[in-house]
Amino acid sequence: MSKNIHGRTLDLLGEAIVSRRYAVGMPMPAEPLLCEAFGVSRTVVREAVKSLVAKGLIVTGPKVGTRVLPEDRWNWFDPDVITWQSRVGLTPEFLRDLVDLRRVVEPAAVRLAAERATGADIAEIEAAYAGMKAAIEQGGDYVSNDLRFHHGLLVAARNRMLAQMSKALDALLRTSFELSTAKKDGPAKSLPLHRAVLDAVIAHNPARAERAILKLIESAREDIDEVLQSRRRMPRVNRAPPRLKAAA
Incomplete structure (x- = not known):
């Protein structure tokens, strides 16, 4: 079940990014807001964010937060x-x-x-x-x-x-x-x-x-x-x- 929840959350976030719901370079919603929006735990959101980082869609860091990367940084072979x-x-x-x-x-x-x-x-x-x-x-x-x-x-x-x-x-x-x-x-x-x-x-x-x-x-x-x-x-x-x- 946890894998299904992770996959569903990853899909929702991935589609939101690709559909330009979150603008390039702008911060994404904070973790608690994402948890509330998708009805999942912080662990699930964090795992989904890690997957999105690995696919080149976003970057995270203590000074930059979580931001969407330009399309030419995305892994188009994923x-x-x-x-x-x-x-x-x-x-x-x-x-x-x-x-x-x-x-x-x-x-x-x-x-x-x-x-x-x-x-x-x-x-x-x-x-x-x-x-x-x-x-x-x-x-x-x-x-x-x-x-x-x-x-x-x-x-x-x-x-x-x-x-x-x-x-x-x-x-x-x-x-x-x-x-x-x-x-x-x-x-x-x-x-x-x-x-x-x-x-x-x-x-x-x-x-x-x-x-x-x-x-x-x-x-x-x-x-x-x-x-x-x-x-x-x-x-x-x-x-x-x-x-x-x-x-x-």
């Missing part, structure tokens, strides 16, 4: 930070940085996957692709299978550092996938692009695999640009992945 930003609403800067990161990391990772993927790796990516296809045709969770597909590519690169980045990358990629999934026929149009990546990895053709993933990333960028150019409010990512309806 899945919690990504989740909080996604929940309170994506920003143009966040989406731009996401596309840039994908362009840097994924082509190199997919080249390695095409060189190094084992039979088991390919079977896992195939299973993820089958799940995406089934979600389109029969209805279901497309986003989770899409994440599984890209996670499988990172694992197939057989690089321990890339593998350890996968948790943060999963959280980042989910935001892109949900934007594409929200578009009419988005998943159906994206599926052949995923197939091209998979076929290139199966063929152990690194150059073809790189071209295919770049085409897939470009398609996602177009989806994001459409969101940025619209007058709609920046989207929020769902706590649970959206489910597709069965194809007519």
Whole structure:
């Protein structure tokens, strides 16, 4: 129970900071006020504050108190930070940085996957692709299978550092996938692009695999640009992945 209370308090404080409820450089409410606001003990608040310090969102000290740090100090590879930003609403800067990161990391990772993927790796990516296809045709969770597909590519690169980045990358990629999934026929149009990546990895053709993933990333960028150019409010990512309806 204490872990659940800590996690809930951490989420509430994290989302409050990311939503700019507490201004950068300004002192946050005193500990007793936070305890009263969240209905928790000082121990819980203190543990949550320690976690936020570790994630780069705040700084504490006897002379400065507890203050919010600028966004460029936040740990954007921390899945919690990504989740909080996604929940309170994506920003143009966040989406731009996401596309840039994908362009840097994924082509190199997919080249390695095409060189190094084992039979088991390919079977896992195939299973993820089958799940995406089934979600389109029969209805279901497309986003989770899409994440599984890209996670499988990172694992197939057989690089321990890339593998350890996968948790943060999963959280980042989910935001892109949900934007594409929200578009009419988005998943159906994206599926052949995923197939091209998979076929290139199966063929152990690194150059073809790189071209295919770049085409897939470009398609996602177009989806994001459409969101940025619209007058709609920046989207929020769902706590649970959206489910597709069965194809007519």
